[in-house]
Amino acid sequence: MRLDKFICKSTELTRTEAKKLLKTGLVIVNGEVVKNGACQVHENNTITVEGEVLTARQSRYIMMHKPEDTICSNVDEVYPSLFHFIDVDKAWDMHIAGRLDADTTGLVLITDDGRWSHNIISPKKHCVKTYRVWLRDVIAEKVIDEFKEGVQLQGEKSLTRPAVLRIVADKEVLLSITEGKYHQVKRMFAAVGNKVVGLHREQVGEIKLDDDLAPGQWRYLTEQEVLSV
Ligand code: URA
Numbered sequence: 070m071r072l073d074k075f076i077c078k079s080t081e082l083t084r085t086e087a088k089k090l091l092k093t094g095l096v097i098v099n100g101e102v103v104k105n106g107a108c109q110v111h112e113n114n115t116i117t118v119e120g121e122v123l124t125a126r127q128s129r130y131i132m133m134h135k136p137e138d139t140i141c142s143n144v145d146e147v148y149p150s151l152f153h154f155i156d157v158d159k160a161w162d163m164h165i166a167g168r169l170d171a172d173t174t175g176l177v178l179i180t181d182d183g184r185w186s187h188n189i190i191s192p193k194k195h196c197v198k199t200y201r202v203w204l205r206d207v208i209a210e211k212v213i214d215e216f217k218e219g220v221q222l223q224g225e226k227s228l229t230r231p232a233v234l235r236i237v238a239d240k241e242v243l244l245s246i247t248e249g250k251y252h253q254v255k256r257m258f259a260a261v262g263n264k265v266v267g268l269h270r271e272q273v274g275e276i277k278l279d280d281d282l283a284p285g286q287w288r289y290l291t292e293q294e295v296l297s298v
Pocket of ligand 1: 168169170171173251252253254255256268
């Protein structure tokens, strides 16, 4: 990880304060003064400030039940950021592993471990995300096969990857996809002439949204959940 990030993870300093500290020349990596915050450091490096060895705080992994009319961004826009709901130290240093639209509810995973979130977000990893979808029109059975084969989204070069559609009721389905294109679920139903009127993420990989979490509530992931990714 970057040295300035490591300093933030091992002290109470913000990224800007860490950069200022680096400029003073007081940060020593393996016996040498390093002033460049972009310098890459590893767990086996010895990093000291005025002789005191820094140890990085453990990474944090959170699941949250995203309420409607909130956004998955670190800054507020038309709607407030989800980070307002998370009352932990330096919550703003964390990021969201797979964003949801403002009007989508459900499971959001939040962490400061970039390698972990990469396994969720990267299209190459094929991590399955399952959504409960409410539709404007009755779902046609043939859409099961259409989604299995892939549909053409407007403006995309290739078909969507094979997706699993399970019909729950006339206008309610579960959809499992392994990619996360912009507005993917809404665009998939638009591609077959239907319209999403409600969207809720229930599961990411092996991690299911905890029924005990009301909208706006969160909890740390269990070790088993963290290791499942
Ligand atoms: N697909 C969408 O269209 N919106 C979301 O929020 C997530 C997936």
